[in-house]
Amino acid sequence: MTKTKDSKTEHIILDAAKRVFQNKGMDGARMQEIADEAQINKAMLHYYYRSKQLLFEAVFKNAFALLAPQLNSILNDESSVEEKIRNFTSNYISFISKHPYLPTFIIQELNRNPDFVLQMKEKKGFPNIEKFKKQIDVEIREGILKPIKAEQLFINIMALNIFPFVASPLIKAFVNIDDKAFKQLVEDRKTEVADFIINSIKA
Amino acid sequence: MTKTKDSKTEHIILDAAKRVFQNKGMDGARMQEIADEAQINKAMLHYYYRSKQLLFEAVFKNAFALLAPQLNSILNDESSVEEKIRNFTSNYISFISKHPYLPTFIIQELNRNPDFVLQMKEKKGFPNIEKFKKQIDVEIREGILKPIKAEQLFINIMALNIFPFVASPLIKAFVNIDDKAFKQLVEDRKTEVADFIINSIKA
DNA sequence: ATATTTGTCAACCATATGGTTAAACTGAAT
DNA sequence: ATTCAGTTTAACCATATGGTTGACAAATAT
Incomplete structure (x- = not known):
């Protein structure tokens, strides 16, 4: 102090x-x-x-700082790709279920002001894909994974995990379910999504 | 007239x-x-x-009316699940590349006012999953697809296709690419995403 | 005890904003 | 030429909004 x-x-x-x-x-x-x-x-x-702007930035940085470590876990951990995907999917969904507004908030505000992300990029601990890229290439060469671009896989992992929270009103309407059923669906995704991904990429 | x-x-x-x-x-x-x-x-x-509200609603309904048919093509067409996924993925990405703000706009405003979706639901042509559900069950029984819940599959398809557009500033930052490279990445997804999904669900 | 800094509040201010009005313009029908 | 409905404009209006001020209280230091 x-x-x-x-x-x-x-x-x-x-x-x-x-x-x-x-x-x-x-x-x-x-x-x-x-x-x-x-x-x-x-x-x-x-x-x-x-000012409102500075208060907002404090909130935003705070929110971002909460999310970043989650993503870093899949980008920088030491475990195998399969393990990472299973862990991340389960952990991330648990985490966001506790903070359901976080992803929507960050994505919305980043769209409103794309330059904002540049400031974030400066900071240490900003998620970076390089290490993940190498790992994917290694596992492909070892025959563990089917060929896939690390970038695409990473986008897919993010999409499958984050999208349901961002688009929940839309999904609830299309699939025609209430809040409770939606919660259950999301809960199921803790394993569903991992299986779905692994299924697709495992050699 | x-x-x-x-x-x-x-x-x-x-x-x-x-x-x-x-x-x-x-x-x-x-x-x-x-x-x-x-x-x-x-x-x-x-x-x-x-009023602003009414002008906004005109814009919103207009935007929604543009998107709904796209989704209906995967929910209500007559072709096989695999065909649908390949077609939808390619068509949807082409379509949104021409209207990149559409999904973000709709999702953002639906989050702001979730009741809004109820009004949409009334309208004819509002996407509904029932037919798709039956088709999935049939193809699973026929041994064409691995067991999967239609709801989860539908969410996955939406997520993989829509998310990159909604979260583009975030993705560009994490994957560390500029607008041009991002465009190429998205273009590649026209087939990548379909392959990724089919890979995962085909028996 | 006294001075000084820090925290809190009600009242206030300038401006932005959605919305209104009344007058003027336009072009076709009479 | 006159009328008349539909269209357009500049000037207004009431209110909301981010931000400021000056008085006052509560700690904190001297």
């Missing part, structure tokens, strides 16, 4: 802002609503975070 | 609104910006569409 005030209020604000921003997005969120959510005066938001 | 004015201005407005709403979303869009985009007085927007 060198200097960290870490005032309680500051944390309460960030927490309230998280809820509001993740529900409504930057454009839909109102400073007053965040203040109400935090049960605090609106001026406090500016006292601690200066 | 019973009564259809279909005034040119009305169309110009809808077109401008499409561009602005699909870029910025309902909350981020400004009526003035739409008016500027249409090179027209702001009052015209209200003259033809009454």
